[in-house]
Amino acid sequence: MTASLNHLPSRNALDHARAVLEARGWLAERRADLRAALIDGGRLLEFAAGETLYGLGDPPNGLYGLVSGVVQILIPGENGEVIATHRAESGFWIGDLALFSEQVRLVGVVARGPVTALFLPRAHLRKLVLSRPEIMRDFYALTHQNMQTALRLLANLSVTRSNCRIALRLLHIAEGASHTDGWIELAQEELAEHTAVSLPTVQRCLRHLSESGAIEVGYGRLRLLDRARLFEIASG
Incomplete structure (x- = not known):
């Protein structure tokens, strides 16, 4: 179960998050105006070790960009167990597939230790896409990037x-x-x-x-x- 989340009140913390997310990962490859629009509509959240950013089967509520710390990506196994398949650090974004397909979460995301993430709420993203539909290409780029990672992990297991x-x-x-x-x-x-x-x-x-x-x-x-x-x- 997802534990309670703590907002980071410091403006310096948001500035630091902006610097990190604009330097590496999917957001770093986007245009400056889109980066600003996304970050300005987000809020920083803190997670303690073992807390879930979201769980398997949860309804989609937004996107998460990892600012600091490490998360584990969990998938359901054939026998009902949960399997950790991947770890990710700052610059990693997740939550796009379920959000834009309006389906439940196919994976869970758990903090390995203390984690800070920028959360972009569903309502903010919906408003942004309705006003600028062309930016869906940018979100498809994120889905493509995450699918590329998933295929790479699958290929690794075939070795x-x-x-x-x-x-x-x-x-x-x-x-x-x-x-x-x-x-x-x-x-x-x-x-x-x-x-x-x-x-x-x-x-x-x-x-x-x-x-x-x-x-x-x-x-x-x-x-x-x-x-x-x-x-x-x-x-x-």
């Missing part, structure tokens, strides 16, 4: 060799990482779930990647040291 699959997933995760020091907050249990391999296999693969000089492993985190070497391993 049979565990070392290759994990190396590819680490390269993908690193593309969206926002920490300037290169460290990625990623527990080994999460990586195991994301790649559909056992925890002992993940541990063995990470040890091999570390010994090869491709990555450095820390407690609940890792960083890429040699992307060329990691890509070489990923290519088999």
Whole structure:
């Protein structure tokens, strides 16, 4: 169940959010006037670790742009379980598909730790699209971007060799990482779930990647040291 949300009152916080979202991700690729119209109609929300931005089957209420923190994307499994398939950091936007198709949410989004997100309410977006219908192309671009990610995740699961699959997933995760020091907050249990391999296999693969000089492993985190070497391993 989604927990209560706290609004961020500071104007400085909104200015910071604007700077982050205009620098990376889908919004950064939009025209300046559209970026301004979207951000000015949004509000900042805070989520604690474990809180849901929205859940599976929820009615759509708007779009979410991640300003800080990490979220996990959850999908329903065949046996009724919920599976974490992806993690995302600042610049990531989600909520478009259910919103514009007027269907329930197909995925859930959960804060991995403290998260700040810019929320664009449904009413604001509807008013904006009615006044400027041409901007639907921009929202289709977001749906295309998120579908591209989904297909990439699916393709990753088709890789049979565990070392290759994990190396590819680490390269993908690193593309969206926002920490300037290169460290990625990623527990080994999460990586195991994301790649559909056992925890002992993940541990063995990470040890091999570390010994090869491709990555450095820390407690609940890792960083890429040699992307060329990691890509070489990923290519088999």
